[in-house]
Amino acid sequence: MNTYKIIIAYDGTDYAGWQVQPAVLSVSQQLQKTFYDVFKHPIKLVGSSRTDAGVHALGQVAIFKTSMNIESKALLHAWNNLLPADIIVRSILPVSSDFHPQANVAQKTYWYHVFNGIRPLPFIQRYGYYCRYSFDPEKLCQALHVFVGTHDFRSFCTGWDMDDTVRTIDSISLHYIKRYKVYRIEVKGPGFLRYMIRRIVGACLEVASRRDLQIPLLHEVLAEKNPEQTLPKAPAKGLLLYKIKYRTV
Numbered sequence: 001m002n003t004y005k006i007i008i009a010y011d012g013t014d015y016a017g018w019q020v021q022p023a024v025l026s027v028s029q030q031l032q033k034t035f036y037d038v039f040k041h042p043i044k045l046v047g048s049s050r051t052d053a054g055v056h057a058l059g060q061v062a063i064f065k066t067s068m069n070i071e072s073k074a075l076l077h078a079w080n081n082l083l084p085a086d087i088i089v090r091s092i093l094p095v096s097s098d099f100h101p102q103a104n105v106a107q108k109t110y111w112y113h114v115f116n117g118i119r120p121l122p123f124i125q126r127y128g129y130y131c132r133y134s135f136d137p138e139k140l141c142q143a144l145h146v147f148v149g150t151h152d153f154r155s156f157c158t159g160w161d162m163d164d165t166v167r168t169i170d171s172i173s174l175h176y177i178k179r180y181k182v183y184r185i186e187v188k189g190p191g192f193l194r195y196m197i198r199r200i201v202g203a204c205l206e207v208a209s210r211r212d213l214q215i216p217l218l219h220e221v222l223a224e225k226n227p228e229q230t231l232p233k234a235p236a237k238g239l240l241l242y243k244i245k246y247r248t249v
Helices: 027-039 072-082 137-145 196-208 216-224
Strands: 002-010 056-066 087-095 105-116 129-131 149-152 166-169 171-177 182-189 239-246
Touching (some): 002 027, 027 056, 027 087, 105 196, 137 182, 137 196, 166 182, 182 196
Parallel strands (some): 056 239, 105 129
Antiparallel strands (some): 002 056, 002 087, 105 239, 149 166, 171 182
16 A cells, blocks of 8 residues: 655635535545546545634645555646635655654744735735734734643633643744735744634734733633633634644654
């Protein structure tokens, strides 16, 4: 069996996330279906990150195994030729059979895009959250910095069902992309809980846009370890998996 590592970019708007699910179309399901349509050979993809419905990716990493023996370049061309316009396989590389996309991850980089002040152009609106309330960028930076480091992020994930909710955020930075009139929040760390980034961003935007809320509130909510806290969650459309880096072993 040959093992291939692939890097995929996709617009997640019309998909129910990365992971295969019954009765709805996911990104990995579309990739597997198209591969079979091209080569009449089934594969099973294993991805590094289970991006949620509506979340985008520029650098999702996955592997598959196959008994087929086809040159990577030909494989890439034929597969992409039949994929829909909102998914593209950026690269295919043969790897050793013991490579796993969820192991030895050094750092994942996510971007979250926020439009503020004026409505975004129709061509880019699906890739960012239009925040109708003005916010203080400096206050937003201070709010985001609360979450840098190793913390128990139970207050900023999906619920009570996970045993381990301790994660590390290496850095969070805020940049203004003048060309698109959008704020980019860049979050880096080795791994994240489901909804973690969206709940952090939503909470920070709420604090940064209201004079009656201050930064200490975020410290309090984080310390409470209560996933039922009521600060808002940012929409999926603003989140993009930008890049995944691996440790050399």
